[in-house]
Amino acid sequence: MVFTGRYYVRTGFRTVNTLFRHFAGSLTSESAVEGALARTCMASQQSWKFDMKTKPPASNVEWEAWAKRDPLFAIATVPDREKEGKQPWREQDFFKLGESDWEDFHEAWTRYGLDPQSCLEIGCGAGRITRQLARSFRQVDAVDISEEMLAYALENVPDKHVSFHRCTGADLPIDDSSVANVFSCHVFQHFDDLAVAENYFLEIHRVLVEGGSLMVHAPIFCWPMAFERFERMRQVHKRWQDWKASVNRTLIAAGMFRPLMRRLEYPLEWFYRQLPKLGFENVVVQIIAPKSSGDPHPFVLARKMNWRLRNSAPTLTEPQPGQAWV
């Protein structure tokens, strides 16, 4: 069992069935329909455009507010580094942190296999990682829900190969099959529920080229055997957190700032079950402890299925006498 600070993974040996019943039930019927549609289209190998019916997520309220109040601290939430803290973030330290973290993330992604042609970043914030993506990829697109964050990033990442776009928080304003890779860090952890993430994975599938890869950071957990009762407690706790968030959002919308930052944890098996259903393969969870903090950061890596390769995959021949399988 590993349990470290803000990012942690609890490993165990068995999935608790109720956990999945809960999550299956918590996905909106709309996203279930979208999922079914995506699967049908993938089965017939047609190009499929995700039809955005989902409303912008409620969490946009706090992120718009954070961007106005203290964007750098909202992104790198380190004690005392608030605007009014003892040691507020200075731009050069903030971007140095991005440089160091990207070195660690990039190394792991390169080992998995990536094409340096292009990358889309979801939730780019002030451009901490975007500036580094611009050095590793020929073309970069970056999206965020907040106009203030995008303005900050644009000023600090003045690279002609980088384009910034505002998104609603559930869709990607990017053409079908147009990017080779998708990256996101410290964003999926702030969604209200798995349905928001599932919509994004559908969108990622739509914009990626066949064989393109994704690397998405998300806190991940897995219950040890016979800990079913803890799952029920977790669900009750989540409902309480949902209720508190809705009260705080009402206050924020009325002009009273609240330091609200949701934290969503993902069941490990969710990625291995959902992503193949949405048309991804080679799903891998990798935990990276960046040298900047030493905090374990779980990432999921996956690849959009390449149907052409699949259809033309050579069938294995019988080994000839004397040939050894290794």
Ligand SMILES: C[S@@+](CC[C@H](N)C(=O)[O-])C[C@H]1O[C@@H](n2cnc3c(N)ncnc32)[C@H](O)[C@@H]1O
């Ligand atoms: C903690 S910051 C991380 C910024 C950046 N990824 C980094 O690591 O430096 C989270 C960012 O995600 C954005 N965000 C929040 N919800 C989002 C959503 N549903 N879709 C896209 N961006 C979102 C916020 O506006 C904010 O800029």
